[in-house]
Amino acid sequence: MVWLAGSAQPMFAPGPGVRERRRHQRVKVALSGRYMLEDKREFFCTTLDMSPGGVALEAPEKGNLGSRIIVYLDQIGRLEGSVARHFANGFALFFNVTVAKREKLAEQLTWLANRHDLGMAEDRRHERIVPYRLRSTLKLPEGREYRVVIVDVSRSGVALRCDVQPPLGAIVTAGTTEGRVTRHFAGGIALEFLRQFPDENFDENVEL
Numbered sequence: 001m002v003w004l005a006g007s008a009q010p011m012f013a014p015g016p017g018v019r020e021r022r023r024h025q026r027v028k029v030a031l032s033g034r035y036m037l038e039d040k041r042e043f044f045c046t047t048l049d050m051s052p053g054g055v056a057l058e059a060p061e062k063g064n065l066g067s068r069i070i071v072y073l074d075q076i077g078r079l080e081g082s083v084a085r086h087f088a089n090g091f092a093l094f095f096n097v098t099v100a101k102r103e104k105l106a107e108q109l110t111w112l113a114n115r116h117d118l119g120m121a122e123d124r125r126h127e128r129i130v131p132y133r134l135r136s137t138l139k140l141p142e143g144r145e146y147r148v149v150i151v152d153v154s155r156s157g158v159a160l161r162c163d164v165q166p167p168l169g170a171i172v173t174a175g176t177t178e179g180r181v182t183r184h185f186a187g188g189i190a191l192e193f194l195r196q197f198p199d200e201n202f203d204e205n206v207e208l
Helices: 099-114
Strands: 032-036 042-051 054-058 068-073 077-087 090-095 135-139 145-153 157-161 171-174 177-185 188-193
Touching: 042 099, 054 068, 054 077, 090 099, 157 177
Parallel strands: none
Antiparallel strands: 032 042, 032 068, 042 054, 054 090, 068 077, 077 090, 135 145, 135 171, 145 157, 157 188, 171 177, 177 188
């Protein structure tokens, strides 16, 4: 399992040619997204590695050093930061976020880094995010309830860490949302919701 730890120094030191000072452990993760430069132009990008303190982006246009960037990343959401350095095929961004947001990013990156260890296949029909509220309950058809932890959630389904694995096809209730068990993995289950979340109600504040 991969766990993220912080120290006293930032991930990216500002300015070109300056050795990086590690504040957080970086995770190699490829997430698609888009970013907006200060002049309002937008481009698509892909993450090369990321920490709660910053991200390295493969990107076609590089903002000026120190300039403000807004980036939207699949499974993460909206982030703001400043350009810390350039490299051949992109740039590094130092996040300008609150302590609470940095802690949330650490949780999100931990889940992303551990997806392979959990043996979970990706479902690309809908964007998957890690919600702010990770704790929920799972109610089985016979009425028994269990505490669960949300791994990630999309408009069409959710992955849960739990101590019980109902049969495939069983109709259960996660929080207040009904779903069908579609997959077992080490330490949990995946559900497909009986009714999808509408776009306007789906973001990191979503509650099952």
